Amino acid sequence: MSQRETVLGKIRRGLASAKTAEARRDAVAQRLGQHPANTVPARGHVGQQARLDLFAKMAGKVSATVERVASASDLPETVAEYLRARNLPSDLRMGADRRLADLPWEKVPQLEVKHGPSDGRDHVGLSHAFGGAAETGTLFLLSGPDNPTTLNFLPDHHVVVVRASDIVGDYETLWNRLREHSGDDVLPRTVNLITGPSRSADIEQTLLLGAHGPRALHILIVEDA
Amino acid sequence: MSAPFLSQAFKENAVDALANVELQRALGHVERGFIQKRQKAVDALPEFDALRHEARAIKDHTLSHLDLYLEAFEGKARQAGAEVHWAETAADAREAVLSICRRVGAKTVTKGKSMISEEIGLNAFLEKSEIKPIETDLGEYIIQLRGEPPSHIIAPAVHVNRDQVEADFRRVHTHLDPKRDLADPVSLLSEARATLRDMFLAADVGITGANFLVAETGSSVIVTNEGNGDLTQILPRVHIVLASIEKVVPTLEDVSTLLRVLARSATGQELSVYTTFSTGRRRPGDEDGPEETHVILLDNGRSEMLANEFREMLRCIRCGACMNHCPIYHAIGGHAYGATYVGPMGAVLAPGLFGLENTANLPNASTFCGRCESVCPVEIPLPKLMRHWREREYERHLKPAAERNGLRIWAFLARRPKLYRLATRIGLKALHPFGRRRGRFSSLPLAGGWTGHRDMPAPAKTSFIDQWKARS
Structure with missing residues (x-):
């Protein structure tokens, strides 16, 4: 007998459910098919401006920095200014996301924009988030050639663009948007929920920023999109 | 080979722990840190109690349909390109890991924090097979250097003081300037980061645990604050997920509810920094991520617990709140328990996994003050379950x-x-x-x-x- 049959057999014997096999299968199929929401914290259920404020407040609490940008076309200059203000070399790396690639990078000719996944030698990674959940200031990022996952973790600085219209109250709303986005109900290989820059409290329970991932997380909220 | 059973010497261990000055200094951080942080996070979320009841109901529902949810998970994970392996025992899980590592010719393996890996004694086993396991969570890295097991399920090096970490780094990182200044904890963190970065990039296989498995999508979920679990799984060619069978939950909505109580109960965070959903392997067109993903589903005694009065223990989501609030744990720390799982949750789980004859002291290591049950995010009646083990201990003539x-x-x-x-x-x-x-x-x-x-x-x-x- 295979390990699979052994383990499943032990589980089935252990459960010895009073329900019929059919009722059990129906209960599971229903739950998976309808994926009902449980209690969702009320804090995110506010108007759009208050939601953006909540998102910024929660992200700030966990040491992310948040900047609002009036228009996507301002992004190249905003990003260049971020690098300048921190004395970083004038280069960054990003994926193939059209929402980033189509920006007027020619406005900042001194900035070198590299493309593709990171090999660990980049100072700054630039990503476009799928969305943000205001309840905890959490960004949702999807893997793929548009936004390679290595950019989220290897560079010291992670700059993430998110559209104001993609900042929602809670995780459930983003899961539903993702179900629509993915269509065939298979998630991308990696979905990263990111809440602040990397940290560790493993030495005497003292919180220190910049463990293995980025030391800084900078979020740019684009308000015209 | 099996997990060491030092639990039989619990009383002697406890006496030693009480007399250990370094340990007592370190344990002060548990009581001061975790309790206040959790309370603050709980107070900030009015829905917390409602979420706890729901979290409990989600786990109960899943456990009573466990076979079906595991099959659903398996189907979805395979559809996304993962290979799913079933392991009845710790030895079966170790063999499954080894055969993957051997097939791809792995020399070094990076590891995210995994209690299942501790439970099955994976590191010692890999070393014997000439594969080098490298722990990458800072706490796990520290205890690996010290040759110790974790003393806490979410803060494995909570028993170690800063100056001890400094001494260990100086002893092991001999490639660095012996006169470097390590007085500031930040310099210790930076040194670990730089040392481990090269290892992440060079590893052949990455092994992580799983906080949850999602049946709806076939995803495994890990939560970390450091990002080490992510570098472990996206850089090597092969990603292995070690998960026990009770980690599965039905849907993304259900996992969201559990995540809302997990971090708050564990570290008092609203959400851990990195919550990562991994589904299958790298997709066509992807330029990074693992080319192979394996999920190993471990039973190791859990299906028996499902059938008896300890089923409720399988709701546990490993937040550590019970040990953070336990007066016994505060007094003696985790090592005295002599088992992979410590504190109140360990006192109930360890006998189920490792045999009551090896661990009978643990259900007795409680004042029954009830704080563990009162903070448990999935409402496990830990004192009641400890009492059940004590009854069995008496029935089986295990008491002196x-x-x-x-x-x-x-x-x-x-x-x-x-x-x-x-x-x-x-x-x-x-x-x-x-x-x-x-x-x-x-x-x-x-x-x-x-x-x-x-x-x-x-x-x-x-x-x-x-x-x-x-x-x-």
Whole structure:
């Protein structure tokens, strides 16, 4: 007998459910098919401006920095200014996301924009988030050639663009948007929920920023999109 | 090979722990840090109690349909390109890992924090097979350098002080300048980051645990604050997920509810920094991520717990709140328990996984104050379950003769109320006059085991029953 049959057999014997096999299968199929929401914290259920404020407040609490940008076309200059203000070399790396690639990078000719996944030698990674959940200031990022996952973790600085219209109250709303986005109900290989820059409290329970991932997380909220 | 069973020496371990000055200094951080942080996070979320009830219901529902949710998970994970392996025992899981590593010719393996890996003794096994495991969570890295097991399920190096970490880094990182300044904890963190970065990039296989498996999508979920679990799974060519069977939950909505109580209960964070959903392997067109993903589903005694009075323990989501609030854990730390799982959750889980004969001391390591149950995010009745193990211990004659005889004498008296009252009256008459002055005894004949560590309160002059009678 295979390990699979052994383990499943032990589980089935252990459960010895009073329900019929059919009722059990129906209960599971229903739950998976309808994926009902449980209690969702009320804090995110506010108007759009208050939601953006909540998102910024929660992200700030966990040491992310948040900047609002009036228009996507301002992004190249905003990003260049971020690098300048921190004395970083004038280069960054990003994926193939059209929402980033189509920006007027020619406005900042001194900035070198590299493309593709990171090999660990980049100072700054630039990503476009799928969305943000205001309840905890959490960004949702999807893997793929548009936004390679290595950019989220290897560079010291992670700059993430998110559209104001993609900042929602809670995780459930983003899961539903993702179900629509993915269509065939298979998630991308990696979905990263990111809440602040990397940290560790493993030495005497003292919180220190910049463990293995980025030391800084900078979020740019684009308000015209 | 199996997990070491040092639990049999629990009493000796506890005495040593109480006398260990370094350990006692380190344990101060548990009580000060975790409790306040959790309370603050709970207070900030009005829905917290409602979420706890739902979290419990989600796990109960899943456990009672566990076979079906595991099959659903397996189907979705395969559809996304993962290979799913089933392992009945710890040895089966180790073999599954080894055969993958051998097939891809792995020399080094990076590891995210995984309690399943500790449970099955994976590191020692890989080393014997000449594969180098590298722990990448800072706490796990520290204890790997020290050759120690974790002393806490979410803060594995909580028993270690800063200066001890510095000494370990100087001992092991011999490629660095011996005169470097490591006084600031940040410099220790930076040194670990730089040292491990090269190892992440060079590893052949990455192994992580799973906080949850999602049946709806076939995803495994890990939560970390450092990002080490992510570098472990996206950089090597092969990603192996070690998960036990009770980690599965139905949907993304259900996992969201559990995540909302997990981080708040564990570290007092609203959400951990990195919550990562991994589904299958790298997709066509992806430029990074693992080319192969394997999920190993481990039983190792859990299907038996599903069938008996310990099923509720399988709700556990490994937040560590029970140990953070346990007066026994605060006094002696995790190593004294001598098992992979420590504190109240360990006292219930370890006997189920490693055998009561090896771990019978653990369900006795409790004052039954009930704080563990009161903070558990999935409402596991830990004291009740410890009591069940104590009953089994008595039934199986695992208690020492003196204790069994004492209980037998007490039971004889307790079943004969008149005799019992007579005996208590005699006892009170004998004891009360001696204890009257100080209200307590610092030593008593036949009770040295108690009075060696604390005073015995002196009894009242007359018994409760007599006092009650006198009132009416």
